[in-house]
Amino acid sequence: MFDCVTEQINPGAAAYHYEQLAKILEGKIRSGEFPAGTRLPGELILSQEYGVGSNTVRRALDILRERELIVTVRARGSFVTEQLPEAGD
Template sequence: MEFDPDARIDHGAPLSPYRQLAGILAARIDRGDWQPNRAIPSESQLVQEYGLARATVRRAIAVLVDEDTLFVVPQRGTFVKSKDE
């Protein structure tokens, strides 16, 4: 499914908010908003930007970690994984 990197969360859509957010974040990475080995915004910033609960944001990040798009460094943040790793 293709996501618009500038989309907002549609709470009435059949796709769950965490899946929508994961798609939006992946689209923003593909667009080049965040470079490989650079941090994405913090959970708190994403909560504010998208109006979601922290648990929803964490679940979206977990999806992207499982898909090998992001990686987490404890006490440092969540980073974009390099495509050639």
């Protein structure tokens, strides 16, 4: 399902940039690139890597939290949850 997820934000796509970024990060989580318990790269790194603003990164992380894929610990960062929920479309 996540095999064909692109690694870049498509500025011409109908989906918002934060939705695209959330999909990219979810694909990395579900594929095991970011295993359970792993700390995700920080906001600044994600912002630079994907060419988006920090607000876009925050909104993408909000989506991942809502989907229970990550937890965020103040002053420590965001971590992949130990038990991933089933993928839903």
